[in-house]
Amino acid sequence: MTRNEFTLLYAIKKYGIQSCRKMRDLSGLSTGYISQTMKDFTDKGLIDAERITDKGIEALLPYKVDNAIIMAAGMGTHFVPITLEKPKGLLVVKNEVLIERQIEQLKEAGIQEIVIVLGYKKEAFFYLENKFDGIKMIINPEFNMKNNTHTLYLAQQYIKNSYICSADDYFEENPFEDYVYQSYYSGVYVKEKTKEWYMIPDGKMNISKVKKAGTEGYIMLGHAYWDRTFSATMVGILNEDHDVGNYDQVIWEQILLENVRELPPIQIKTYPKDTIFEFDSLEDLRKFDVNYVDHTHTKIMRNIAKVLDCKECEILHFKAIKEGLTNTSFVFEVTGKKYIYRHPGDGTEAIISRQHEKTALELAKSIGVDPTFIYMNAEEGWKISSFVGNIRTPDYDSFDDSRRVLQVLRELHSRNLSVDWSFLPWEEACKIETILQTEKAGIADQEFDLLKKNVEKCFHKCDGDGITMCFCHCDTYAPNWMLTDDQTILIDWEYAGNADPGCDIGTYIMDSMWEVPEAEKFIREYCGEDMTEAQLFHYLAYTAILSYYWYVWALYREACGAVMGVSLYNWHVMAKRYSKYLVDMYNL
Numbered sequence: 001m002t003r004n005e006f007t008l009l010y011a012i013k014k015y016g017i018q019s020c021r022k023m024r025d026l027s028g029l030s031t032g033y034i035s036q037t038m039k040d041f042t043d044k045g046l047i048d049a050e051r052i053t054d055k056g057i058e059a060l061l062p063y064k065v066d067n068a069i070i071m072a073a074g075m076g077t078h079f080v081p082i083t084l085e086k087p088k089g090l091l092v093v094k095n096e097v098l099i100e101r102q103i104e105q106l107k108e109a110g111i112q113e114i115v116i117v118l119g120y121k122k123e124a125f126f127y128l129e130n131k132f133d134g135i136k137m138i139i140n141p142e143f144n145m146k147n148n149t150h151t152l153y154l155a156q157q158y159i160k161n162s163y164i165c166s167a168d169d170y171f172e173e174n175p176f177e178d179y180v181y182q183s184y185y186s187g188v189y190v191k192e193k194t195k196e197w198y199m200i201p202d203g204k205m206n207i208s209k210v211k212k213a214g215t216e217g218y219i220m221l222g223h224a225y226w227d228r229t230f231s232a233t234m235v236g237i238l239n240e241d242h243d244v245g246n247y248d249q250v251i252w253e254q255i256l257l258e259n260v261r262e263l264p265p266i267q268i269k270t271y272p273k274d275t276i277f278e279f280d281s282l283e284d285l286r287k288f289d290v291n292y293v294d295h296t297h298t299k300i301m302r303n304i305a306k307v308l309d310c311k312e313c314e315i316l317h318f319k320a321i322k323e324g325l326t327n328t329s330f331v332f333e334v335t336g337k338k339y340i341y342r343h344p345g346d347g348t349e350a351i352i353s354r355q356h357e358k359t360a361l362e363l364a365k366s367i368g369v370d371p372t373f374i375y376m377n378a379e380e381g382w383k384i385s386s387f388v389g390n391i392r393t394p395d396y397d398s399f400d401d402s403r404r405v406l407q408v409l410r411e412l413h414s415r416n417l418s419v420d421w422s423f424l425p426w427e428e429a430c431k432i433e434t435i436l437q438t439e440k441a442g443i444a445d446q447e448f449d450l451l452k453k454n455v456e457k458c459f460h461k462c463d464g465d466g467i468t469m470c471f472c473h474c475d476t477y478a479p480n481w482m483l484t485d486d487q488t489i490l491i492d493w494e495y496a497g498n499a500d501p502g503c504d505i506g507t508y509i510m511d512s513m514w515e516v517p518e519a520e521k522f523i524r525e526y527c528g529e530d531m532t533e534a535q536l537f538h539y540l541a542y543t544a545i546l547s548y549y550w551y552v553w554a555l556y557r558e559a560c561g562a563v564m565g566v567s568l569y570n571w572h573v574m575a576k577r578y579s580k581y582l583v584d585m586y587n588l
Contacts, residue, residue: 073119089167110178119143344381477511502542
């Protein structure tokens with residue numbers, strides 16, 4: 001069936017037999033073509049005097065849409081702070097929940113099977129199964145490690161004649177049909193320069209090329225439709241790549257960009273401007289829905305407005321910070337000044353006392369070590385800090401940077417600051433290990449018992465050797481330092497408390513991945529020329545102890561669903577390297 005034949009027959013199915021002039025308005029075809037083709041349809045038994053026949057319906061079956069795949073697994077980091085509290089697809093826009101509106105539009109178009117792939121805060125979507133018929137849910141357990149190519153890989157058994165949708169799209173008018181002639185990607189024509197993905201058409205308005213960013217042209221916006229032929233080829237690529245992972249970190253459009261000549265034709269389907277909306281930021285949403293100007297319906301925004309004594313509409317320019325291992329943070333602006341909001345990570349309340357952290361922050365600010373601190377809520381764990389621009393972290397290869405770090409640590413350790421709690425890394429590691437063994441799935445490391453035994457020997461050897469506890473930061477790795485031309489600032493005091501000064505020295509060495517000679521040079525700079533053998537052993541031992549603590553901590557965080565990546569392995573390496581060195585060197 002040609003495209004024009006499909007267009008006319010589908011119009012007859014939807015609207016019944018009309019006058020040629022009316023059919024022209026409904027189909028966009030010429031009256032001459034309509035008149036002749038309707039005669040052909042009648043001769044073939046596809047239509048009768050009033051409507052499409054059963055034979056006509058059968059002729060349309062290859063073009064019947066089977067279902068819709070709605071991708072709802074991602075967090076939507078560009079949409080912080082709102083997405084820290086709820087998935088983007090569940091935002092209420094103009095009094096409707098985004099994903100509910102989309103499901104209702106699909107249902108209205110006759111699409112009964114809707115497959116939703118979930119990941120981030122997946123449980124928030126579960127109610128949809130009861131609210132709508134025909135909902136199927138797939139869980140993507142790797143949503144925070146892989147992009148939506150993996151989402152589609154998981155949904156492959158359902159991908160046939162399928163709409164490919166994002167949970168956070170807003171369609172002003174219903175764009176869906178229950179019969180579609182060919183694969184397409186929706187878009188709009190723009191005349192201005194943008195950073196969007198541009199579709200370059202061939203003579204038949206099929207995509208011949210995809211490029212990132214451009215000026216005038218067709219940009220990708222909204223949903224796509226894959227017919228069975230396109231779906232089979234795309235699913236084949238997803239399966240071929242599954243074990244290799246070249247596309248793990250990209251969106252599926254990257255596959256289209258790189259394979260457009262090998263894939264079956266996919267059309268550019270254009271829509272009028274301002275009919276499809278993708279909200280990339282809170283500022284975009286505020287322009288579309290005035291309800292978000294003064295009230296964003298999020299506790300986080302209320303927190304910021306209250307602490308900084310401003311209106312929610314004055315809080316602008318949000319940008320997520322990806323460096324944090326324990327928490328999620330973002331930068332924002334109020335009246336031209338930048339701040340940072342820290343949101344506590346799930347599960348951290350089991351291993352961090354936020355009241356202790358708040359007291360530590362107040363102490364650190366009082367002595368000028370962390371002047372960025374503004375406010376912290378000890379009950380809920382969130383805090384607000386000043387943003388410092390033009391900073392860098394210490395370079396582990398620069399001993400000048402090491403001297404700057406050690407100068408601050410000596411100052412911190414020499415102050416007569418007192419708190420009523422302690423950070424005891426060996427004891428804390430043992431507690432976390434117990435949680436892993438009794439409440440989680442255990443520890444898979446086959447050499448864990450040997451590692452623990454060696455670290456324990458180091459701990460007992462230096463326990464009671466005369467080095468006294470003092471107020472320490474206990475998390476001194478490079479990302480917690482901010483160096484400017486004239487300032488050396490130490491931030492993030494979650495683990496601070498009365499502790500062995502080796503906690504601060506050992507953590508910095510641990511993250512540097514130094515070999516023992518480099519660590520000894522660092523320790524000697526801290527202790528001075530009169531460093532004793534006992535001091536050297538002590539700080540090397542605490543490098544092993546702290547590395548072991550962070551290794552066990554990382555195992556716990558991954559058991560809670562976080563992704564620790566290479567850090568987990570590095571901490572294991574350093575715990576093993578330093579504990580084995582000391583056990584062998586000192587015959588422990």
